[in-house]
Amino acid sequence: MDGLEEHFKEYPSRLKVARLLLSHGMRVEEGVAYCGDIQQSDSSIGRAAGVDRRVVKSTLQQISDTPELDSLFSKVRCMLSMRDMAREIGCSSLLVVPTDAKMSGILSGITEVLYRHGLSSRKAVLAD
Numbered sequence: 001m002d003g004l005e006e007h008f009k010e011y012p013s014r015l016k017v018a019r020l021l022l023s024h025g026m027r028v029e030e031g032v033a034y035c036g037d038i039q040q041s042d043s044s045i046g047r048a049a050g051v052d053r054r055v056v057k058s059t060l061q062q063i064s065d066t067p068e069l070d071s072l073f074s075k076v077r078c079m080l081s082m083r084d085m086a087r088e089i090g091c092s093s094l095l096v097v098p099t100d101a102k103m104s105g106i107l108s109g110i111t112e113v114l115y116r117h118g119l120s121s122r123k124a125v126l127a128d
Contacts (some may be wrong), residue, residue, distance in 0.1 A: 015052045017059040020049045025078030031064045
């Protein structure tokens with residue numbers, strides 16, 4: 001996300017909005033923000049980012065008008081994490097915090113342990 005700072009260096013409030021959009025998996029197409037196929041209002045994004053809706057509108061327009069940003073934000077997709085609701089739907093969830101996230105093979109080691117104990121995994125979500 002370091003590239004964002006270059007594009008929004010003159011506009012810290014717009015940078016705040018852009019980071020919020022990415023962190024929530026919101027796609028931008030033709031100056032409009034979407035979560036999945038659901039259009040998000042400038043006002044609601046502004047409230048979440050702590051900025052005026054006009055800042056959101058100008059941020060979305062800048063994203064759409066800048067080929068590099070448009071290429072990035074048009075491909076963003078939101079993703080469901082069932083970690084907090086697993087129990088309510090009869091599933092289990094496992095949160096792993098590695099001692100060194102830069103180590104390779106963390107996920108393969110976890111899946112090997114699950115396999116050896118006869119457990120299956122349906123989804124893995126990795127975050128840095």
